[in-house]
Amino acid sequence: MLGGDARVPGVPVAVVIGFSSAVVAALVTEVYCHRCLAHGAFRVHRFLASLLDTYFQVVVGTHPQTWAAVHRLHHRYADTPLDPHSPLQRRPLTVLAGSPFLFAIARRRLPPDTPSGRGIVHLGLRGLLVGSFFVMFGLVQVLTMLAVHLVCYLGVMGMVNTVGHLYGRKPHPDSPGYDLAWLAIPLLGHGYHNSHHAHPAAARTGPLDPIWPLLRVLSAVGLVELDDRRTRVASRACCGASTPLVVRP
Ligand SMILES: [Zn+2]
Ligand SMILES: [Zn+2]
Numbered sequence: 001m002l003g004g005d006a007r008v009p010g011v012p013v014a015v016v017i018g019f020s021s022a023v024v025a026a027l028v029t030e031v032y033c034h035r036c037l038a039h040g041a042f043r044v045h046r047f048l049a050s051l052l053d054t055y056f057q058v059v060v061g062t063h064p065q066t067w068a069a070v071h072r073l074h075h076r077y078a079d080t081p082l083d084p085h086s087p088l089q090r091r092p093l094t095v096l097a098g099s100p101f102l103f104a105i106a107r108r109r110l111p112p113d114t115p116s117g118r119g120i121v122h123l124g125l126r127g128l129l130v131g132s133f134f135v136m137f138g139l140v141q142v143l144t145m146l147a148v149h150l151v152c153y154l155g156v157m158g159m160v161n162t163v164g165h166l167y168g169r170k171p172h173p174d175s176p177g178y179d180l181a182w183l184a185i186p187l188l189g190h191g192y193h194n195s196h197h198a199h200p201a202a203a204r205t206g207p208l209d210p211i212w213p214l215l216r217v218l219s220a221v222g223l224v225e226l227d228d229r230r231t232r233v234a235s236r237a238c239c240g241a242s243t244p245l246v247v248r249p
Pocket of ligand 1: 164
């Protein structure tokens with residue numbers, strides 16, 4: 001085992017791996033599940049899409065289409081009693097810390113044929129992944145990695161759903177949420193939450209959106225197909241009544 005010898009100066013390796021893993025999971029969630037699948041802000045090359053489908057089901061434990069469908073419920077019913085995670089309808093602490101619990105409740109409202117992402121292959125791959133880390137690092141380090149990963153990943157998701165609907169400016173008074181520009185960097189562009197609700201299909205959320213340069217690079221190498229018109233057009237079509245995945249209120 002690598003155990004206590006494998007360290008970045010001053011920081012246990014388990015913390016570095018757990019944090020890095022959470023950053024990658026948050027990036028995949030934001031770029032693929034959120035902007036691409038939930039809102040159709042751009043198209044992703046089918047090879048990359050297949051890779052991200054597998055990654056998300058193994059690491060996060062649900063199907064990207066299911067995540068996207070629950071998120072569209074949030075847009076359609078934002079800050080109403082049907083919103084899966086509104087801090088105006090529930091205690092903010094519940095929204096901040098209870099993302100998995102609220103997600104599990106919301107997914108019951110999706111059509112029964114919505115993909116679960118709990119196939120035997122993905123369960124097997126997850127077991128293989130955790131088992132490999134256990135052999136390399138030992139039980140304590142693996143538990144530390146998992147704890148850091150979960151706190152950081154779920155923390156970002158909870159912050160978006162909580163702070164984004166409670167504090168900041170409201171440049172679009174008719175739309176839910178608030179803009180808090182400095183939060184855009186740690187929250188992967190979601191500091192502009194009011195603007196996002198007003199323009200959900202825009203590939204770029206605002207001037208400090210850290211995802212935007214990544215999208216430009218992915219577009220330059222042919223892995224993402226950006227439609228520049230959509231970055232300028234306010235469109236709520238992706239969250240509208242015709243959205244095929246979500247049928248039950
Ligand atoms: Zn929102
Ligand atoms: Zn959204």
